[in-house]
Amino acid sequence: MDPRDSIVRGDLLIENDRIASVDANGAHADTVVDATDCAVLPGFIQTHIHLCQTLFRGSADDLALIDWLKKRVWPMEAAHSARSIAASARLGIAELIKGGTTCALTMETVNHTSEVFRVVQESGFRATVGKCMMDKGDEVPEGLREDTDASIQESLALLEQWHDKGNGRLRYCFAPRFAVSCTRELLEQVGRLARERGVMIHTHASENLTECHIVETETGLRNVAYLDQVGLTGRHVALAHCVHLSDDEIETLRKTKTNVVHCPSSNLKLGSGIAPIARLLEKGVSLSLGSDGAACNNRLDMFTEMRTAALLQKALHGPEVLPAKRTLRMATIDGARALGLDAEIGSIEAGKKADLAVISLAGLHTSPTPDDVVSSILYSAQAADVQTVVIDGRIMMDDRRLRTLDEAAVIAQANTETVGLLSRAGLK
Numbered sequence: 031m032d033p034r035d036s037i038v039r040g041d042l043l044i045e046n047d048r049i050a051s052v053d054a055n056g057a058h059a060d061t062v063v064d065a066t067d068c069a070v071l072p073g074f075i076q077t078h079i080h081l082c083q084t085l086f087r088g089s090a091d092d093l094a095l096i097d098w099l100k101k102r103v104w105p106m107e108a109a110h111s112a113r114s115i116a117a118s119a120r121l122g123i124a125e126l127i128k129g130g131t132t133c134a135l136t137m138e139t140v141n142h143t144s145e146v147f148r149v150v151q152e153s154g155f156r157a158t159v160g161k162c163m164m165d166k167g168d169e170v171p172e173g174l175r176e177d178t179d180a181s182i183q184e185s186l187a188l189l190e191q192w193h194d195k196g197n198g199r200l201r202y203c204f205a206p207r208f209a210v211s212c213t214r215e216l217l218e219q220v221g222r223l224a225r226e227r228g229v230m231i232h233t234h235a236s237e238n239l240t241e242c243h244i245v246e247t248e249t250g251l252r253n254v255a256y257l258d259q260v261g262l263t264g265r266h267v268a269l270a271h272c273v274h275l276s277d278d279e280i281e282t283l284r285k286t287k288t289n290v291v292h293c294p295s296s297n298l299k300l301g302s303g304i305a306p307i308a309r310l311l312e313k314g315v316s317l318s319l320g321s322d323g324a325a326c327n328n329r330l331d332m333f334t335e336m337r338t339a340a341l342l343q344k345a346l347h348g349p350e351v352l353p354a355k356r357t358l359r360m361a362t363i364d365g366a367r368a369l370g371l372d373a374e375i376g377s378i379e380a381g382k383k384a385d386l387a388v389i390s391l392a393g394l395h396t397s398p399t400p401d402d403v404v405s406s407i408l409y410s411a412q413a414a415d416v417q418t419v420v421i422d423g424r425i426m427m428d429d430r431r432l433r434t435l436d437e438a439a440v441i442a443q444a445n446t447e448t449v450g451l452l453s454r455a456g457l458k
């Protein structure tokens with residue numbers, strides 16, 4: 031069996047932060063997790079999230095991308111305080127862990143990125159975090175619109191402070207928001223600096239037709255062609271969405287080994303369209319999954335994204351397209367590859383980091399258990415079936431109880447901070 035498809039139904043031995051043995055029947059261990067009637071999977075890896083937007087859940091519904099940004103998301107991001115963004119990150123991470131996600135690539139807002147890193151560090155979660163960069167646009171609210179050089183200097187300072195900290199759990203990436211709100215100068219500098227410093231770039235691309243039209247009018251190029259010209263393609267680049275692509279752009283993504291992050295629920299809810307996933311797979315473009323932020327989904331649930339991704343392509347191209355096993359890879363090892371971390375996480379192999387999700391298959395909706403449990407995981411299981419989560423060898427949730435975060439306190443703080451946030455944003 032291909033180790034990339036590993037789902038374990040036997041004993042696993044973990045020593046410190048790593049998997050010591052996959053076939054460990056009878057081995058002695060100080061702590062034992064009972065996984066009877068469960069499947070043990072590599073933890074899910076979400077490659078497009080905004081932890082800063084978790085408090086915006088339910089406050090930005092039923093709008094298309096540009097209005098959604100200008101009327102709701104940007105004013106709320108501008109209104110964040112250190113306290114509210116920490117509450118937002120805690121809420122997001124708690125929800126992610128409870129649904130079996132052990133690692134995320136997250137684009138934060140312009141300010142307070144260190145607060146998010148602190149929450150990731152304290153909670154024990156694994157994340158690649160980037161401060162959002164925005165140095166262009168008349169309708170960008172005060173507090174978000176940056177000077178080009180200041181944006182780069184702050185990003186570099188965050189990189190120095192946080193990259194590769196927490197036993198490697200915390201990583202930095204450059205996160206220019208999208209071509210519409212960044213100058214060419216900023217994007218070119220980010221392209222150069224990311225290569226020099228050996229870190230990722232995380233941005234949005236070709237999510238919405240209005241966005242594509244703005245970029246084409248300003249630059250004379252299609253969005254992905256423009257990003258390629260300014261140095262924002264390559265195996266270290268993750269482009270969220272890529273819903274509207276020409277054949278030439280797909281060829282550019284393939285040639286440059288650029289990673290595309292598919293966010294099917296977000297694309298449906300914002301009415302952006304359906305990304306050409308079957309075609310990207312056929313061409314060999316790197317693909318992984320993300321739920322995007324809670325302001326446009328409104329769940330941070332990999333089970334929802336896997337199922338929606340598979341069903342959408344089947345409706346378009348037939349039931350053989352995007353089979354369960356292939357979709358599960360997008361949620362695990364392919365996400366690890368997009369982050370440049372496939373030697374460390376994304377599959378269950380001796381020597382890799384112990385990032386695991388134990389999923390119960392004993393529920394009504396997952397019974398009877400088929401021989402191929404991937405079917406259960408993809409089409410029947412849900413976030414509430416995740417029993418135990420391990421990150422970096424540490425038990426983060428056991429029997430559905432979070433170990434590093436106080437669930438009731440996280441919810442209470444989120445509710446309190448959202449009241450203040452909406453008021454500061456002038457939305458209540």
Ligand SMILES: [Zn+2]
Nearest residue numbers: 234270322323
């Ligand atoms: Zn996004």
